[in-house]
Every structure is written in C-alpha cells, then in structure tokens.
Amino acid sequence: MSEVNISRFVETALKERTTPYSPLIEAIVNSIEAIWETNRLDGVIILTPVRDSQIPLEGNALPDIVGFVVEDNGIGFNKKNRDAFDTLCTDYKIKMGGKGLGRFIFLKYFKKVKFSSVYRNNGKYHIREFKLGYKNVIIENEKDLETDAADTKTKLSLEGLKQHSFDKELNTIARKILERILVFFISDSFKCPTIILRENGESIILNNLIGVNQEIQHVHSAKFTLTSGTSEVKEDLHDFQVEIYKIVYPGTVTSKICLAAHSRQVTEMSLYKYIPEFKDNFYEIDGQKTKNYIIRAYVLGGYLNENVSLERGGFNFPTEESDTLLYPFSQQAIEKEAARIVENLFKDQVKVRRDKKYETIKKYVNESAPWNKTYLKDLDLSTLPYDLDEQTMESALQKIRFRKEKEGSAELKKIVNDPKLELFAKVNESVKLVQQAGISDLTHYVVLRKIVLDMLKALLEIKDDGKYSKEAEIHNLFFPMKSNSEITDYADHNLWILDEKLNFTELVTSDKATDKEGKNRPDLLIFNKKMAYRSGNERSNPVTIFEFKQPQRGDFVNQSTKEDPIEQIIRYTIDLKEGKYTTPEGRDMYVDENTPFYGYLICDFTSKIKDWLYKIKDFTPMPDGQGYYQWVDSNRLYIEVLSWDKILKDAEQRNKIFFKKLGIA
Numbered sequence: 001m002s003e004v005n006i007s008r009f010v011e012t013a014l015k016e017r018t019t020p021y022s023p024l025i026e027a028i029v030n031s032i033e034a035i036w037e038t039n040r041l042d043g044v045i046i047l048t049p050v051r052d053s054q055i056p057l058e059g060n061a062l063p064d065i066v067g068f069v070v071e072d073n074g075i076g077f078n079k080k081n082r083d084a085f086d087t088l089c090t091d092y093k094i095k096m097g098g099k100g101l102g103r104f105i106f107l108k109y110f111k112k113v114k115f116s117s118v119y120r121n122n123g124k125y126h127i128r129e130f131k132l133g134y135k136n137v138i139i140e141n142e143k144d145l146e147t148d149a150a151d152t153k154t155k156l157s158l159e160g161l162k163q164h165s166f167d168k169e170l171n172t173i174a175r176k177i178l179e180r181i182l183v184f185f186i187s188d189s190f191k192c193p194t195i196i197l198r199e200n201g202e203s204i205i206l207n208n209l210i211g212v213n214q215e216i217q218h219v220h221s222a223k224f225t226l227t228s229g230t231s232e233v234k235e236d237l238h239d240f241q242v243e244i245y246k247i248v249y250p251g252t253v254t255s256k257i258c259l260a261a262h263s264r265q266v267t268e269m270s271l272y273k274y275i276p277e278f279k280d281n282f283y284e285i286d287g288q289k290t291k292n293y294i295i296r297a298y299v300l301g302g303y304l305n306e307n308v309s310l311e312r313g314g315f316n317f318p319t320e321e322s323d324t325l326l327y328p329f330s331q332q333a334i335e336k337e338a339a340r341i342v343e344n345l346f347k348d349q350v351k352v353r354r355d356k357k358y359e360t361i362k363k364y365v366n367e368s369a370p371w372n373k374t375y376l377k378d379l380d381l382s383t384l385p386y387d388l389d390e391q392t393m394e395s396a397l398q399k400i401r402f403r404k405e406k407e408g409s410a411e412l413k414k415i416v417n418d419p420k421l422e423l424f425a426k427v428n429e430s431v432k433l434v435q436q437a438g439i440s441d442l443t444h445y446v447v448l449r450k451i452v453l454d455m456l457k458a459l460l461e462i463k464d465d466g467k468y469s470k471e472a473e474i475h476n477l478f479f480p481m482k483s484n485s486e487i488t489d490y491a492d493h494n495l496w497i498l499d500e501k502l503n504f505t506e507l508v509t510s511d512k513a514t515d516k517e518g519k520n521r522p523d524l525l526i527f528n529k530k531m532a533y534r535s536g537n538e539r540s541n542p543v544t545i546f547e548f549k550q551p552q553r554g555d556f557v558n559q560s561t562k563e564d565p566i567e568q569i570i571r572y573t574i575d576l577k578e579g580k581y582t583t584p585e586g587r588d589m590y591v592d593e594n595t596p597f598y599g600y601l602i603c604d605f606t607s608k609i610k611d612w613l614y615k616i617k618d619f620t621p622m623p624d625g626q627g628y629y630q631w632v633d634s635n636r637l638y639i640e641v642l643s644w645d646k647i648l649k650d651a652e653q654r655n656k657i658f659f660k661k662l663g664i665a
Helices: 006-013 021-038 079-085 104-109 170-185 302-307 331-345 347-368 370-378 390-417 421-460 471-478 500-504 565-577 607-616 644-662
Strands: 044-051 065-072 110-121 124-132 139-146 153-161 194-199 202-205 216-229 234-248 256-261 264-270 282-286 289-300 507-510 524-527 543-548 597-603 627-632 637-643
Touching (some): 021 065, 021 153, 021 264, 104 153, 170 234, 370 390, 637 644
Antiparallel strands (some): 507 524
C-alpha cells in the first residue's frame, strides 16, 4: 500500500474521548471475531498484564501496569486478514461494524505494538510476526515462516504505556473489562469465548462472573421504538433493544445507561440524571448479608451501529434533544426511553425512595414552610434530586406557585377581555389559583412573625452567664441600628411588634444622628403618614419617638444620671420643633405647633422604676399595671412607658389567631 503518516493520523484523526481500556477492549473484540471465524466452541482469550520492573517505594504496593499481552486461538493472520490489516480504513469487517481504524488506537496509548500469529494455509501452519508501524507503513519487520504448530493462535503485545494508568488490582481490571463487553454475553446465536485474566498463577474467568448467583446478573431484556415526524407522517422509525444487568458493587459506583454499537460500549450516563432515585445504590439481603448493587442498562440498535464514530468513543448524533437537526434522535432521547424501562422494572424500589423523598419535603413544609402546603400535591417528585436540601425544596414549591399564579391571572385576563357566558364558570377556579399565591405569602409572613416573637422572648430572658441581652441586640430586632427607611425596606423591620400602624411609616431613622450638629440620636424617630383629615382642623404628620432600655436595667432613674429617657424624649420633641433635625437626605424637617408627638419608653418595671414613674415623673398607671402614660401639654406630646412583657404579650395576642389557624401557636 502507499505510505501514510501514521503518527500524524493518530494525533489528528483519533481525538475522541477514550481510556487506556479502549485499546484493550479493541484487542479483545478482535480476538472474539477471530474465534467466531473458526466456528470453534473451545475459543479462549487470555489477558496477561505486564508490570513495571521498578519496585514501588510503598512496600506492599503493586507495580504499575505498563502493558498487556492478549492471546487467542482464533483464525490468525492469514493473507486475507493480513492484507486487510495493512489497508487504511479497510472495509473487511464492515458487516461486523468495523471502521478499519481500531488498530490505530493501540498506538494512541502504547509505544510498541507487536503481533505473533499462527495461521493455516493449504493444510500447513505458518507463523507471521510483525510490528505495527508508527511512521510511514502499517506493517513493519514482517516475517512469515512455516511452523510445526498444531493449532491457530495470535499473540498481541501492547508495550510501553504512554502517560496513562491502569487499575492495579486484577479484580478491578476484570470488572472494568467485563462492563465494556457485557453485550457479547447476551446473544443466544453464539457462545462467547472463554476470557481469562491471569497473572502469577492467579486466574479470573470473566465468563464466570456472570450468572444467577454471581455478582453480575442479567435481569431483563426489552425493546422500544423511537419515531420522528408527526403522528400522520412518520419520517424515521428505529428499534432499540435494552439489556439490563444487576451488578453487586461496593463503594460509590453509580447505576448507568450505556449505549453500545457493534457489541462495544460507547457511552455511559448516570441513571440518576433521568431517575433521581438511582443516585444511591440499591441493596438486597442475601442470607445474613446485605449487598449493595447497581444497574447497568445496555442499549443496542441499528441506529447506534450506523452512527458510531471512528474510535467508538461517541456518536455522530447530538447529545441534547434540542440539537437534532441532521439526525432524528439524540443521545438524550434514547437514554430517556431506556431509563423509563429501567424505572418500570424497579418501580417498587423507586416508589419506596420517592415516598421517602415526599416525607422529607412534607416535614420541611410542616415544620419550616407551612405557606407551601397548598403546593405539595402538585409536586412532580420524579424531577427532584434524591438528596434534597431546603433551598431545592423551596425553589421547587415556588415554581409551582409562580406557575399557578400565572395560569390564574392569564385565565382571569381572558375572562375580562372576552366575558362570554361559558367562561364565567371558570372564574372561581381561576381566582383560587391567584389566591393560593396570596395565601402562601400571608402564611410565610405570619410564620416569620412567630419566629420574631420567639426571638424577642429569648432576648428578654436572662442568659446562661447571668446577664441580659444588650440594648443593641433588641434594637436591631425592631429596626437595624444606624439605618433609616430610605435604605431599609418595610419588610426588613419588625416595628409591628410595637404598633401595627408603624408598618406604614413614611420616614424612619434608627439610632442615627439626625440633628444638624450630628449629636443627638433617638433610638427610633418615626414620621407617620397622615392617618385622618378633618375640615378646618388639618394636622401635620405625627412624630413618634422610641427609647429602648436593656431588660432589668434601672440605673437611668438615678438623679445623678444624664440618661433620663423621659427628658430625652421631651428634648427631642423641642429640638424638632426648633428645626434642629434634618431628613436622611439632609433636608429640613418641618413641624409646627399642631404636629402631634408620641413618645414611648420600653423597659422592665422594677419597683424602683415604678416609684420613679409614679412619684417623681407624675405618670398615670394603665389598668393592666404594665404601662404608664402622661400628656405633656406644652409640647403636645403623649408619652407611654411600656414594659417589655406588655410589648411581647400584646404582640402575641394580636397575632395569636393567625398562629392558631396555622397550627403554630
């Protein structure tokens, strides 16, 4: 034949993803085909690893595998086989799926490839020896002599592994080889030759690893058909076969769908991509032992054989379904249908795991997200991963909420735009879809209120170190310190604990200097929107001032202190009236003589504080004994002093009915 730049061909033409096992599988398949040509029933293939002569530094470690010897008693390199081997892209084995390039994968992974083959010609045996060239000719250093051998055989030596590695343990190698050639053990039309992996007296017969009581079991065969085109016009129709194996496996190996072409595994995909419940291994009890196992589903078919790539490292058709322009079916479409068959075969085990998944989601909803209860029944559990976290569960439920709200809104819009009689029957159902989202939001909001009140209760209790929470910790629960309503959204504060009306404040400053000199900082300074109008008696916006005191703290009542909170509230009121404060944007705050002021001091009521309020500050007790009030006429200021217990109790009472309805009281 004419010369060819073999090394260049290997570098440029053989680019697909393969592994060091690929040339070994190619050699085994060649040996199987060579034995088939003889029609003999005693076919044998022997695989012998060649290890590095350098002893590893670790005492008990096995040396690396740097080569393999593959021997078979097939037909051998007769003239017909020899000439086909010496032809680039030969069509000699095209009926078997041969691409005429398989032998060049040897050179992709090994430095030297040598053959020694005994064949029969005109009743005599000959031995042919040669080396696979890597420069300009395919066959190098060829010798062909008569021999006194009594049978045909071929020995392939793969030497000098290039910058790759094999597994070291014989058992592991046997498993990995077997997984890639399992399809050869399926057919009833031929008997797979005996394949032996041996080294230093130890032998593993791969055929014996498959069987009813073995670690690899063939459990099911099925067929399916894929059709492209419309229901009226079928453009392409292809049949596929699925062979399903159960493989006992330790460790973290996962179940796979494998697409095969011409009896070789080409691709593999984790089954859990299509069936999340296959993320973990299944298990069975054998006597007193529990065995983990995985599933391997091998898909075969003419469509796969016709479209396999040169190296058998992939297929010509696209991976994703959305890319099928030149080919009728994608890898994903084929795998999805095979996964459906596997799921149906193991439906009982899948159901157990799916039920467990549902219980996980249900527990999350009941304990942490009751606002999502109405969406539980609409969850498609088959699409959710097996290992669920809160973020994934919440995201899935919110997608349902969004879809239902969108469907309901679209239907209502349709009714409004085209109010035909037959559409009105759908109004109630459409409104329900929209309401569900609103109910979910309200439930979420109420649950958050319960959490906030539980936090406040904890902050008011004495800690393990015998101390109480600092004012700053409690302050931040109500409203972030050193902040204002321009940078803090209404949903990010909890002023509703004090008064529901405070949810609708227009301007809030929190522990942030608002006077022009930057000195005075009330805990909370609030400008409310106008709440009422009266003819001829219009009022300016009310101003509310809060002061928080640490639980059980009472030193502010001492005459020597400069922290008298009542005097501070009055001083803030006077300063506001005198125009000493600015808005967060630096604009003047406008108040007049008609501006109403409300002042609140929140603290714990010790006997000393009660005496101070009643006897010195001249405050009037409230009927429940949990508060005091006073009207400061000169400043149009109404002041209340409330206990932390009252604040917490009143907030709980206002929200109790909502908590009870949700079952979280």
